[in-house]
Amino acid sequence: MSTEPVIQIRNLSKVYRDFWGRKKVRALNSLSLDVRRGEVFGLLGPNGSGKTTTLKLLLGLLFPTEGEVSILGKPASDVSKNERIGYLPEESYLYRFLNAEETLDFYGRLFKMTPATRKQRTDELIEMVGLKGARRRQLKEYSKGMTRRIGLAQALINDPELILLDEPTSGLDPLGSRDMKDLILKLKAQGKTIVMCSHLLADVQDVCDRIAILYQGELKVLDRVDDLLRNQEMTQIxxxxxxxxxxxxxxxxxxxxxxxxxxxxxxxxxxxxxxxxxxxxxxxxxxxxxxxxxxx
Amino acid sequence: MNDYDPIPFNWLMGFQTWGIVCGLMFLGAVILAFALQVLSHTLQEFEQIGPGKPRRSLFQGLRNGSAAFANGLIEGFQDLFWMSPRRVGAISVLVFRESVRRKTLLVLVVFAICFLFAGWFLSDPNRDPLLRIPIYVTFVLTAISWLILPAVFLLSCWGLPDDIKARSLHTVVTKPVKRSEILVGRILGVTMVGTLVVAVMSVVGFLWLVRALPEVSGIQTRVPVFGTISFLDREGKPAKEGINVGDINMFRSYIEGDTAARAIWKFSGVSPRLLNKDGKLVLESKIQGFRTHKGNLERGIIFQYTFVNPTRNIRAKFQPFEIAEFRDSIKPIDNDLIDEQNHPVKLMTDIVDNGQLTVEVACLSTGQFLGMARPDVFIRAQDAPFAASFFKAVLCIWLMMFLIIVFAVSVSTIVKGPVASFLTGVIIVLGVFGRDFMQSLVTGEGDHKWNGGGMLESAYRIVTHMNPMVPMEKGFWTTVVQVLDTPMLLFAGHSRAIIPDFETFQMAKFVAHGYDVPWNSGLLPAIMHTLAFLVPCVVLGYFCLKSRELESK
Structure with missing residues (x-):
């Protein structure tokens, strides 16, 4: 694994304010961390700890109150960084009136892919996420698991270097969850960098190389999963x-x-x-x- | 033309007004955005540094705020100028699909139902076809407007806020898509749907007209070439206008018969291409008479054209004829005329001077009056097919639809669906019904002349129960009030221009009365009006969307 940082976060804070500019809540407080190329990085924490806020600040969906974020060498507000990023939101907020093929074709167009490339990528991804039999059905007819799968497919349409996954296994059955984890490991093997946030600890433990634990917007722990979980006092045979x-x-x-x-x-x-x-x-x-x- | 004066588009005045209004609007927006940036950075610095060093917080806030503002502005204009057509196209197609799958095209069914039963209510089939045409044409064009506008209004106002609320937009903005591409894509998407619906409705509407009124397929529309009008009073001296014979809204000015009073038309661009198939120049008029005594009731009031070349001092009188009241009078003018010295002259070579034709109209009936307005006498160029005029009117409906889409989508970048609908609705209502009233309120001119001065003066009159017709007493405070009112009225006058004038797009008045929709006073103003709103709406809409946190709690 390389030590080259793909994401650099420095003193990142986010304060949510009301319409009149009064402070409502400090969702993130002086977060600093690096995510290295090729690793699977987990952001952990209970609900309201600032995981999703961090992800949204990285993506430019929110503007930081203080601090700086650099992704793939570019500031978070620069949309050109998204050329090399894939994002799976917590819920799959896709256009429900489109079918799987149209969905992937639409997102492919946003990356200015040629029709032939879009067709090829669409076929590959539909096959990969196991939606071959439902490729012509509108997303509003999909189950939650199927929606997560097509959500993942859209996140991978551009063959991204950096993949941001928000609760990737939420809503999936154990089989789907296992497939998702296998896929994350497969993507890692391909050299992709993955940042996932989740509160399903077993999933994080299964796939993450390093984790950061957030609590009430503050970074509490940042280290390798192996090192954090190793019990030096005990020996297992x-x-x-x-x-x-x-x-x-x-x-x-x-x-x-x-x-x-x-x-x-x-x-x-x-x-x-x-x-x-x-x-x-x-x-x-x-x-x-x-x-x-x-x-x- | 029925009491309507199609004013030619004035490029200079148009650009001047546009420049001033847009300039003021952008200046206001820039100052506001700058102030907000500086304020937000100053507060941030104040929180970080603490209350002990307010000067340092202020300085840092000003510096960081200015830098952020400048960066945002530069980045913004780059985004606006460098858009990817492919991404814009993808978003447009998405919006089109969304609209179609949300059953927007059902509006066509409503349209079809209207037309299935329209014949029952419109008019008596035994009536004169020439009188039925205006009713049917107005019905078709109005039906298209009233059905398409609410549909695109709702799509435009609710589309983007719904997308933000459902968070579908998150998956788009996390791709390399600029906010300008989202805005423009959405505008084009709704426009595509509207265009499809308008195209289907207009073709069906035209076929329905042809079927309901078979004579429509054969009729031609008049292509008028309007001139300018000036008056001479009863002593032959130049006058601003003719006589008012008691009309409250004086559209036509009257000249007195058997005096030196004249109405003088000057037509520009007169050339052989305006001649009819027989090589004659056709002058059409719709002049009204006003009798001060009965006279000979079996004869109309007599009037006469005189063709004048002021440079060469040639005057050729055309034979006098009676006015055809409430009807149009068409007179083909032969190229061979006799001047006042009984010399033969040629109309197109001796009278027309550098493409300019001067025609004097005189009333020859003693004690009677003739009423005329600028569009009452015009050169009738070669007729155009009715279909051309009809589809030009449809084009203007399309332009109005496009303007509403642009406005509504831009508004929806910053507010939610209900607020965007309310705001756009208010603008449409003001644009349709309130513009003339605002004009007269601000300028004190127009059909609804307003008395009582500006805002402060009016307030003073209300408080003191002073009649608006009573002049203010001269003095120091009156001067102060009037001086303060002047910039406020000026501001209100320019603010009025922010509201689109939807009357500009109404072309049924031309088509229904058998006129071709003119380019200079019909299509061009409609196109320019649309473009004038397109640019500032897109720019402001983009900056609103760019500065918006899509995930804000």
């Missing part, structure tokens, strides 16, 4: 088919060195892993009940 005698021996060795074993047992899979296994098995063996081999 994961083994398969370990017989009971071996476990006793391990306990004895630990006691000999003065260490305390907190737990020995069989780890549990996550519910997400189980769900995905059930769905994949059902797709492979239609009409048959799922048998959980790993649980027996």
């Amino acid at each position: 994961r083994a398969s088919k370990l017989p009971p005698d071996a476990i006793k021996e391990i306990e004895a060795i630990a006691a000999r060195y003065g260490a305390k074993i907190h737990e020995i047992g069989q780890p549990q899979n996550t519910l997400e892993e189980l769900f995905l296994k059930v769905i994949r098995d059902s797709a492979e063996r239609p009409g048959q009940r799922f048998v959980n081999t790993s649980a027996s």
Whole structure:
């Protein structure tokens, strides 16, 4: 991963004011951080912590009260920066009277793509987000998950260098959520820089290289996910088919060195892993009940 | 022409008024924007530095505010001048699709219903076709206006605010799209829908006219060449106007019969191309008579044309004839005339002087009067097809529609749908009904002459219960009040120009009465009026949209 910053935020503050200019709320307070090329960066925080405000300041949808933002070397107010950016909003605010093809064609036109390129990109993206069967249906007939998918497709229409995702997995079923996370990792592998904000911690943990945690508009933590989550006090051994005698021996060795074993047992899979296994098995063996081999 | 004087477009005056009004408007907007920038930066500095150093806060605020203002202005004008046609086209097509899918084209169904049953109510089919034509033509043109204008009005006022409210615009502004492209794209999109509807309505309306009145397909429209008019009084001295015979609204001036009183028309650009197929110059007139005594009731009042070349002092009289009251009188003038010295003269070579033809009109009936206004005598050039005149009138409806779209979309960049509708609605109502009233209020001239002075003087009169007709007592305070009123009236006069004059676009008066829609006093003013509003509306609309936080809470 490169250390070249793609986004530079310096002392960024945002105060929302009422019609008369009176201060309503300070949504962001002196935020400073860099996002590096090629990383997946997560903005975390509870509701109202300033995640979405930060994203909207980056995109120029809001104007900063103080501070500076530079994206891909350009100020946030410069629309030409958007040539290399893709944005998936929290809700997919797309034109509901268009169908998937028309939607992607419209956004392609905004990037001045030729008709042939637009057609090619549209076909690729519809295939990628799994909306091939619904490409001619108007978006108002789409489910929430389908709307998120077409929202993602429009964010990628220009093959962007930097992708800003606001709550990318919100409204998606576990399968869709897994696909979204896989896609984020795939985009990362292609060298894209991704900034996502979410309050679904498991999703962030799964895909992010670095995170910033915001609380009441202030930056509380900024570091690599691995480093933040690593517990230096504990040691984990994961083994398969370990017989009971071996476990006793391990306990004895630990006691000999003065260490305390907190737990020995069989780890549990996550519910997400189980769900995905059930769905994949059902797709492979239609009409048959799922048998959980790993649980027996 | 029925009591309507088609004034030719005055380029100099048009540009002068436009320059002054736009200049004042932009100056006001620039001062306001600058003040807001400086104020906002000063407050920001004040918060950062603290209340202890107000001078430093003020200085920093002024410096940063000025820089931000200058950057915004430069960036703004760059955005306005460098727009991508492809992106503008994409947004226009999007708006067009949106409008069509929101069933805007249902307006055509309403139009069709109007036409299915219109024949029942319009007029008696046994009536003289020439009297039915004005009613039918006015109905078709009015129906097109009244159906298309509300549709585009709603689309223009609500489109952008709805887009912002639904946040669909977020996915557009986060692409490399300038706010100017959004504004212009939206204007063009609604215009595309309006154009489609107007095109369908006008073609259907024309076919309906041809079907309802078969004689329409054969009729031609008159192409008038208007001149200027001046008067001589009963002693032959130049006069500002003729005599008022008691009309409250004096459209026509009267000349007295059997005196030296004359109405003199001067026509420019007279050339052989204005001659008819027989090589004659056709003069058409609609002159009114006013009898001070019965006279010979079986004969009309007699009048006479005299063709004059003032440079060579040639005067050739045309044979006298009776006026055709309430009807148009058409007189083809032969090229061969006899002058007052009984020498043969040629109209086009001896009388017409450098393309200018002077025609004197005299009333020959003693004690009777002839009433004339500028458009009452004109040279009738070769007739044009009725369809051409009809579609020129439709073009003017289209221009009015476009102007409303431009205005409404620009307003909707800064306010929400209901407010934009209200504001645009007020402007339309004022533009249709209130402009003459405002004109007379401000200038003290016009049909509704207003007395009682300016704002301060009127206020003084209200407080002191003074009749507006009573002159103010001369003195120091009267002078002060009148001096203060002058700039206020001047400002009000220029502010009046901010409201579009929708009368400029009404061409039914030409078509319904069998005239071709003239270029210089019909189409050109309508086009220039539209362009005059297009530029400032787009510029102000753009800066409003640019300075707006789309996600503001």
